[in-house]
Amino acid sequence: MPPDTIPELVCPAGSLTALKTAVDHGADCVYIGFRDNTNARNFAGLNFDRAAAHEGLRYAHAAGKQVFVALNTNPPDAGWPRWQEAVDLAADLGADAVILSDPGLMQYAAQRHPHLRLHLSVQGSATNYEAINFYRQQFGVRRAVLPRVLSLAQVEHVRQHTEVDIEIFGFGSLCVMVEGRCALSSYVTGDSPNTSGVCSPARAVHWKQTPAGLESRLNEVLIDRYAAHENASYPTLCKGRFNVGEASYYAIEEPASLNTLELIPEFFRIGISAIKIEGRQRSPAYVAQVTRVWRQAIDACRANRNHYSIKPVWMDTLNSVAEGQQHTLGAYHRPWK
Amino acid sequence: MKLPLPKIFHNMPTLPVLTNLSGLLPPSPHSVLFCLLLNRLLQNQHADFSPLQGKSLCLHSQDIKLSLFLGSNQKKLIPLGFRHDATLTISANLRDFIRLALRQEDPDTLFFSRRLSMEGDTELGLWFKNLLDTIDPSQLTALRSH
Incomplete structure (x- = not known):
């Protein structure tokens, strides 16, 4: 049995303030996007221009933390230069990784910036190890973010059959979770x-x-x-x-939030490389509250996996910021699987 | 010995009535002060104020019945007088507005729990929320020390 992996805590930031907040409250990595439709949180006034991203990277690196840039939408033919420039900008700024979903963009990044670390976005919708290994062979992808459709047993199966680091979602708003394949709206x-x-x-x-x-x-x-x-x-x-x-x-899905605090020991055992927190659209207050709880929980598990238990105050905090009337383990908990 | 109140005071407005009356006062002084404060906090942020140009944003405190009206020019936020037809109205209780300002609460959290409501141009609301999120905490600290 391989030794425990201590998962990195990957937190969201829609602004420089949120990034600094995440770093200050214990994130190992922060993921951001640029101010346009090259990322899947394209909202008015949200995200980073060059100057803010530069300062964010400086701040995180000074604290020994990493910054990932999400470029996880599908470039249309006419818009290709914008996505290319976004990859170039991320590389130029010294981002620790780019999170991509489009194979064409991966090829461009791999060829143009061979030292830039590539992560497969959840929007890439890779749910089996064959797909993930394909991305590794073709483009040198180093980490894959799994869609929120797999049971924990399936996550473990994927993990055992690939050398690509596995990142999973730990907390945040849920949708119908056909990520990368949803055109409902x-x-x-x-x-x-x-x-x-x-x-x-x-x-x-x-x-x-x-x-x-x-x-x-x-x-x-x-x-x-x-x-x-x-x-x-x-x-x-x-x-x-x-x-x-x-x-x-609710004919499709009742609003709910994913909350996997109780699965942290399992994430350690399985060898999950990183736990991602959803919510780049949220404010620094959310980032502070959620990052603090998850830092404490991961550290508690690291200190003593066998006696790990969830503190009520952690649950209270996470429930207070959550969308919907309930929290859930989502697809991770499927005892019949 | 306790003297009885003169008759004229028997119908003196209670506190809720007084707070209702404040809704009739011209909002401009509050709006002016609020704009001064925000412009100061935003002065180093290279903010783009164009989304608010030609529009109006109303921040309405439900409990104290106070409304602030904001617009913008190219360079900064500007206070506006009272208007019925604000492009966007954001409503909450004063306590929750203060918790938002102090970064103790996330607006989406308040929205989910129905403590904050938004009517009108939703995109303008997102822009405003994201504008406020660009304010560096050190600016708030500096302000407190003043």
Whole structure:
């Protein structure tokens, strides 16, 4: 049995402030994006221009931490130069890795910047070791972020059959998790994460308080109506309540957050290289709260894996920032698998 | 000995009524101060204010019935007078606005739990939230020390 791997804690940052917050609160790595549709969190005013990315890298490296740049949307033919320039910029700035999903962009990065470390994005949608090993052979990919569709046993199986580092999601908002293959929002807005870096572009989102409740609409399509006591969710199509037959319910998925604190000892045992926290769209306050909890939890497991237990305050903190009414182990927990 | 209140004071407004009255006051002084503060905090951020140009943003404190109105020119935020038709209205209680300002709470967290609401141009709201997130914590510390 191989010795325990201590997973790196990979935290999100949508701003320089969030990056510094993540570093200060115990992240080993921070992932960021540039200010355009080259990444899957393309929101107004979010993300890093050259100067902010430069300062972020300086700050993280001074603390001995790493910065990854997500360039994980699919470049259209007409937009190819923008994606190329983004790879060049990441390499030029000294990013520790780029997180890519498009094979063409991987080839460009591998040829143009042979020393730039490549990570396969969750948007690459590689769920088996053959696919991951293919990316390694073709482009020298060093790490793969697994889509949130595999059970823990399946994650372990993948891990055992590849030399590529495995990064998994540990915490954050869930969607229907057909990552890299989801075009659901395109039916309503014409945009999808793969093409525009957003599934619910803010220009198409409208909230309105009505006598019947708070309505969320996406391009005028009613997504949900919340009663006064109900928690609200991100206005994505997959998390809406719809009339099906006689009933009105979450016909695709009920909003929920992934929370895998209890699986940390298993992640150590399996040999997971990194645990990723979702939420580049969130503010520094979220980054601080979540990073602090996960740092403490990983350190507690490292100190004594056999006596690791979850502190109630960790759960309380994570539940307080979570989307939806519930948290879940997601696909990791499938006892019938 | 406790003197009875003169009759004229028997119908004196209670505190909630007073806070309601403040909604009738011109918001400009608050908006002016708020803009001065934000512009100072944002002065080194090379912020792009164009998304707010020609639009209006209302921050509404539900409990104390106070509204601030902001617009922008190319270089900075500018205070606006009261208007019914703000492009975007963000509402929360004062305590939660303060917790947001102190970076103790994430706006999405407040939004999920229905403590913060947003009506109007959602993209403008995201821009404003992300603008505030660019303020370096050291700026806030410097401000406190003043």
